[in-house]
Amino acid sequence: MSIKILLKDIPDYHKIEVYRQHGGYEVIRKALQKSPDEIIEEVKKSGLRGRGGACFPTGLKWSFMPKDKNIPKFLCINGDESEPGSFKDRQIFEFNPHQLIEGILISAYAIGAQTCYIYIRGEYVKWIRLMQKALDDAYEAGFVGEKMKETFGTDFYTNIYIHRGAGAYICGEESALMNSIEGKRGYPRVKPPFPAQCGLWGYPTTINNVETIANIPPIIENGGEWFASIGEPKHPGTLLFGVSGHVNKPGVYELPTGTLLTDIIYKYAGGVPGNKKIKCIIPGGTSMPPIRGDQIEGLKMDAESLKEVGSAIGTGGIIVMDEDTDLVKVLARITKFYWHESCGQCTPCREGTGWMLKILNRILDGNGTSKDLDLLIDVANNIEGHTICALGDAAAWPVKYMIERFRDEFEARVKRSIKIDIPNKVHSMRRTQIPLTEIKIDFQ
Amino acid sequence: MKMETTVEIQFTDQELQKIENLKSRYLKPDSVILEVLYLLQEKYGYISREGMKYAADLLGMTEEQVLGVVTFYSMFNTKPIGKYHLQVCTNVSCMLRGAYDLLKKLEAELKIKKGETTPDGLFTISEVECLGSCGTAPTIQINEDYYEDLNEEKLVQIISELKNK
Numbered sequence: 001m002s003i004k005i006l007l008k009d010i011p012d013y014h015k016i017e018v019y020r021q022h023g024g025y026e027v028i029r030k031a032l033q034k035s036p037d038e039i040i041e042e043v044k045k046s047g048l049r050g051r052g053g054a055c056f057p058t059g060l061k062w063s064f065m066p067k068d069k070n071i072p073k074f075l076c077i078n079g080d081e082s083e084p085g086s087f088k089d090r091q092i093f094e095f096n097p098h099q100l101i102e103g104i105l106i107s108a109y110a111i112g113a114q115t116c117y118i119y120i121r122g123e124y125v126k127w128i129r130l131m132q133k134a135l136d137d138a139y140e141a142g143f144v145g146e147k148m149k150e151t152f153g154t155d156f157y158t159n160i161y162i163h164r165g166a167g168a169y170i171c172g173e174e175s176a177l178m179n180s181i182e183g184k185r186g187y188p189r190v191k192p193p194f195p196a197q198c199g200l201w202g203y204p205t206t207i208n209n210v211e212t213i214a215n216i217p218p219i220i221e222n223g224g225e226w227f228a229s230i231g232e233p234k235h236p237g238t239l240l241f242g243v244s245g246h247v248n249k250p251g252v253y254e255l256p257t258g259t260l261l262t263d264i265i266y267k268y269a270g271g272v273p274g275n276k277k278i279k280c281i282i283p284g285g286t287s288m289p290p291i292r293g294d295q296i297e298g299l300k301m302d303a304e305s306l307k308e309v310g311s312a313i314g315t316g317g318i319i320v321m322d323e324d325t326d327l328v329k330v331l332a333r334i335t336k337f338y339w340h341e342s343c344g345q346c347t348p349c350r351e352g353t354g355w356m357l358k359i360l361n362r363i364l365d366g367n368g369t370s371k372d373l374d375l376l377i378d379v380a381n382n383i384e385g386h387t388i389c390a391l392g393d394a395a396a397w398p399v400k401y402m403i404e405r406f407r408d409e410f411e412a413r414v415k416r417s418i419k420i421d422i423p424n425k426v427h428s429m430r431r432t433q434i435p436l437t438e439i440k441i442d443f444q
Numbered sequence: 445m446k447m448e449t450t451v452e453i454q455f456t457d458q459e460l461q462k463i464e465n466l467k468s469r470y471l472k473p474d475s476v477i478l479e480v481l482y483l484l485q486e487k488y489g490y491i492s493r494e495g496m497k498y499a500a501d502l503l504g505m506t507e508e509q510v511l512g513v514v515t516f517y518s519m520f521n522t523k524p525i526g527k528y529h530l531q532v533c534t535n536v537s538c539m540l541r542g543a544y545d546l547l548k549k550l551e552a553e554l555k556i557k558k559g560e561t562t563p564d565g566l567f568t569i570s571e572v573e574c575l576g577s578c579g580t581a582p583t584i585q586i587n588e589d590y591y592e593d594l595n596e597e598k599l600v601q602i603i604s605e606l607k608n609k
């Protein structure tokens with residue numbers, strides 16, 4: 001079964017005239033005939049869950065927005081796309097920008113937002129230009145902004161602006177994203193209050209991922225039930241799976257949720273070069289716990305199935321590593337990323353990521369001991385759940401689960417520990433005279 | 445040693461108008477700070493202390509606030525850099541497909557280390573985080589453009605083309 005909701009095989013679909021030829025901007029017209037609550041109900045019925053990583057039900061999120069018509073409300077579209085291994089939202093910017101714009105219009109109407117910002121990572125200059133072109137065309141055609149009143153004959157209208165980031169992974173975290181739009185350092189905020197109560201400039205705000213919102217027009221056009229019937233019932237729809245690393249045909253594949261991971265890798269992404277075995281897979285961007293190559297047989301790619309194997313679907317960015325991959329190197333590189341991107345507000349995250357990196361580098365240099373592995377897990381456990389935002393967890397999980405799931409490989413890289421019994425726990429051995437015979441070497 | 449010449453920071457009327465227009469999109473002018481900083485960087489090559497002061501005055505922010513923003517984001521340079529900024533992604537997907545070899549090749553080819561600029565002021569090498577281009581790894585960003593699916597030959601070719609431009 002091949003169902004394409006987001007990346008259709010229609011040439012030039014990114015052009016407004018082609019999009020319109022295929023019924024584009026007619027769904028917003030239809031949506032404006034319904035009440036905002038009816039739209040929210042339809043989205044709830046569809047079972048759509050957020051594609052930004054946390055899988056939160058979209059309709060439910062929208063229902064948290066206050067109904068008061070007299071206060072400003074905002075919608076932020078998260079196109080920060082900085083999770084390593086993720087490169088899907090840019091496909092929408094490039095190949096289906098108008099469906100995203102139409103989705104934004106419908107969503108804004110549902111939550112009553114008069115202003116929407118599409119936050120796009122600063123490096124995506126090309127995709128910002130493509131998106132801006134689409135937006136200009138939509139404005140000119142009267143589908144966005146004040147002209148909407150005339151075009152659709154209703155009171156509702158909304159403006160959409162692109163906001164360019166400037167290189168900071170943390171700005172993908174929703175509250176950091178709002179601080180960034182406000183012109184501040186991109187520090188995540190303490191929650192509660194949640195954005196629906198207190199968001200941009202203190203006003204109610206909803207933040208949704210690009211892919212999430214691009215799903216809205218087909219849901220409103222074909223009905224929630226139609227969408228709910230695609231893929232896995234608890235996590236319906238298609239996903240843009242980005243496959244990278246050791247595969248013959250890396251790229252983005254739109255497939256229903258619940259597609260077998262082995263099908264994605266072997267049928268679509270062309271298998272592993274040299275027919276090598278798979279050692280490790282990161283299933284949804286580097287923040288998600290890695291899984292072993294021998295865990296993937298029969299594994300379906302959806303939120304619930306991945307939970308069962310102790311991981312998560314995240315952004316659907318699948319990184320494949322063959323049998324010759326040095327996982328210590330991979331883990332050190334992942335940890336370097338989180339260390340570099342930590343905003344520094346919380347001590348466990350700011351210090352912990354640095355410690356983990358130092359220890360991993362020590363192991364890479366051949367100076368680690370097996371105690372270091374437990375120390376790493378200990379540090380990771382002390383970060384997890386003890387921070388303002390989920391970057392802390394994202395840094396802890398790969399360390400914890402990579403070591404747990406590939407303990408043999410890590411053990412092989414560290415020296416067996418040397419246990420030295422020192423009375424009174426002195427920290428420096430300079431002045432202690434311990435007879436050599438008392439130093440016990442413990443080969444565990 | 446080359447002296448850093450102080451240039452007077454001043455936007456043209458057209459640029460100021462652009463900033464004014466952008467301000468109308470937000471509830472407060474501070475939101476435009478990233479755009480102002482991009483403009484400064486584009487015009488003057490990097491963001492100097494004078495540039496930060498100019499931005500602060502323009503938006504009614506304090507210099508400290510602007511400094512805080514400039515230093516938070518990786519895309520702003522507070523020192524002059526080469527004409528071509530070679531930003532090599534070495535995150536996992538690129539690393540698995542040879543990014544560190546590319547970085548080494550680049551360092552050998554240009555005889556500088558990452559973080560340095562060639563004496564002729566043409567190239568600066570930086571190691572950067574995932575560029576969102578993992579499906580076409582390894583990827584290097586040169587100024588605004590992405591160069592994807594790279595290998596050593598392609599890279600050497602690109603560098604020699606840039607040198608002769």
Ligand SMILES: Cc1cc2nc3c(=O)[nH]c(=O)nc-3n(C[C@H](O)[C@H](O)[C@H](O)COP(=O)(O)O)c2cc1C
Nearest residue numbers: 050051052078080081082172173174208209212390
């Ligand atoms: C450190 C961090 C980085 C994040 N980066 C992104 C991102 O680049 N894009 C994104 O859509 N969501 C990102 N998120 C998730 C957002 O906070 C938020 O949950 C999401 O945008 C909500 O949209 P959704 O409900 O449609 O998924 C990130 C979260 C964290 C903790």
Ligand code: SF4
Nearest residue numbers: 343345346349387389
């Ligand atoms: S967990 Fe890390 S990134 Fe998140 S707020 Fe704390 S220090 Fe910043």
Ligand code: FES
Nearest residue numbers: 533538575577578
């Ligand atoms: S890892 Fe290099 S672009 Fe994503």
